[in-house]
Amino acid sequence: MVATLEQVFRDEWGRVLAGLIGFLGDFDLAEEAAQEAFAIAAERWPRAGTPANPRAWLVTTARNRAIDRLRRDRTLAAKTRLLDVQEPVEDEMEETTIPDERLELLFTCCHPALALDAQVALTLQTLGGLRTEEIARAFLVPHETMSKRLVRAKRKIKAAGIPFRVPPPHLLPDRLAAVVAVVYLIFNEGYGGRGELAAEAIRLGRVLAELMPDEPEVHGLLSLMLTNDARRAARFADGEVVLLRDQDRSLWDLDQIAAGRAALDRALALGGRGPYVLQAAIAVLHVEEPQDWARLAALYGELARLTASPVVELNRAAALAEAGEVESALALVESLDLDRYHYLHSTRAELLRRLERTDDARAAYRRAVELVHSDAERRFLERRLEELDG
Amino acid sequence: MKYMLLIHQGSAPTPYSPEEWARLSEDEQQAVAADYQAINQTPGVSPGLQLQPPESATTVRMEDGRTLTTDGPFVAVKEALGGYLVFEADDLDAAIELASRIPAARMGGAVEVRPIAEW
Numbered sequence: 001m002v003a004t005l006e007q008v009f010r011d012e013w014g015r016v017l018a019g020l021i022g023f024l025g026d027f028d029l030a031e032e033a034a035q036e037a038f039a040i041a042a043e044r045w046p047r048a049g050t051p052a053n054p055r056a057w058l059v060t061t062a063r064n065r066a067i068d069r070l071r072r073d074r075t076l077a078a079k080t081r082l083l084d085v086q087e088p089v090e091d092e093m094e095e096t097t098i099p100d101e102r103l104e105l106l107f108t109c110c111h112p113a114l115a116l117d118a119q120v121a122l123t124l125q126t127l128g129g130l131r132t133e134e135i136a137r138a139f140l141v142p143h144e145t146m147s148k149r150l151v152r153a154k155r156k157i158k159a160a161g162i163p164f165r166v167p168p169p170h171l172l173p174d175r176l177a178a179v180v181a182v183v184y185l186i187f188n189e190g191y192g193g194r195g196e197l198a199a200e201a202i203r204l205g206r207v208l209a210e211l212m213p214d215e216p217e218v219h220g221l222l223s224l225m226l227t228n229d230a231r232r233a234a235r236f237a238d239g240e241v242v243l244l245r246d247q248d249r250s251l252w253d254l255d256q257i258a259a260g261r262a263a264l265d266r267a268l269a270l271g272g273r274g275p276y277v278l279q280a281a282i283a284v285l286h287v288e289e290p291q292d293w294a295r296l297a298a299l300y301g302e303l304a305r306l307t308a309s310p311v312v313e314l315n316r317a318a319a320l321a322e323a324g325e326v327e328s329a330l331a332l333v334e335s336l337d338l339d340r341y342h343y344l345h346s347t348r349a350e351l352l353r354r355l356e357r358t359d360d361a362r363a364a365y366r367r368a369v370e371l372v373h374s375d376a377e378r379r380f381l382e383r384r385l386e387e388l389d390g
Numbered sequence: 391m392k393y394m395l396l397i398h399q400g401s402a403p404t405p406y407s408p409e410e411w412a413r414l415s416e417d418e419q420q421a422v423a424a425d426y427q428a429i430n431q432t433p434g435v436s437p438g439l440q441l442q443p444p445e446s447a448t449t450v451r452m453e454d455g456r457t458l459t460t461d462g463p464f465v466a467v468k469e470a471l472g473g474y475l476v477f478e479a480d481d482l483d484a485a486i487e488l489a490s491r492i493p494a495a496r497m498g499g500a501v502e503v504r505p506i507a508e509w
Contacts, residue, residue, distance in 0.1 A: 161480075161482045162481065162482050
């Protein structure tokens, strides 16, 4: 019972809150009303049973709470859109009359006038229903810092007049790219170990794909996240990094890989060729057996042209090497301006080892060890060094 | 909502520094003038005033009842205000769009968009 209640809350929070913000035009008031409604539900539902339509019940209760609150506080009422509403709806609403305004909320939270860390936190709080302390823990910052960040962001939305809407077509490409980037950032925070964040990002990705079914980049993002996340259980063994080629494939989530491939197909059918579609195509190719390294190198090349990212070029070099072109891979690696990046040196080391330039390889591995941050990856590099000496 | 758009010239050339201004082609100079005119004629815009260059500023403080003056603007010369306008718009997106059309924003300066306090 408790589990189902929590599940309903988790599923409904973003949708209920988005509708309230759209209705009230005020983040704080909406959040307060939603919290009250969810608290009443938590107290009442286990006793009296879950209503037939939990969402409608939550929205109606929250709206009524907000209206009560506004009646008590006329000055606040004067500042909200409620004045435009002639008859506050007191009866339980029909499912069909509750607009889904999660997309408006997502675009508001990811508005470029907010700092990126605030966009991320706000998205997790409003759409994901995560509590401030959960977000603080996930991003390894003190609770107070995260709380201030959220308060400041909401204050700015109000004071600066950040609109609650899906941007018009001439702004949409840039703004959608910002939303996609925020969701992917949340995913990557989670991919490094904090699994609940990755699951949250995938949930947001699914919502986005449902609400913007014609945007290829959205399906690309979902595909990329599903495919990479499907390998989560195989990425580490006893705290050590396991390279893709050494991963235990029985640990892969095959259903999720299939879902990732389906999302990619949808993106490609929509004519998508943007950075997330390309990354998804690469992720999907990576889990296929045998791997088509020449095609991977070509996709990395296409992605590098799009993003001008030297990190992508580095991946292209690795794919070229796997495709048998070790010399040109090494030339590519050595042309990149990434001296502080340990993967550059570990990739270079690996290529030098294959070309039997053992001394150069050893020096490159040592440089990589100097720069690496993660203990698991350092141990991995040290093992490679030992193998070289042995 | 009412916004003040604070125009910071940064390294953008203005007619106040004739040498730098002369580095723009005649077409570019005319485009800058035409763009400012178009901005000022945009519905919702109340044109502000253009300020003389920040080198002409005097900064005033009071300390222990004495007036202290220093030569130059309060912030660094490069960060000093060059001009402003007021824009009444539906939301921040509209204000950002107008700001992006101000020549200083693309020529090495920047425009700060600030909502005006309303009581």
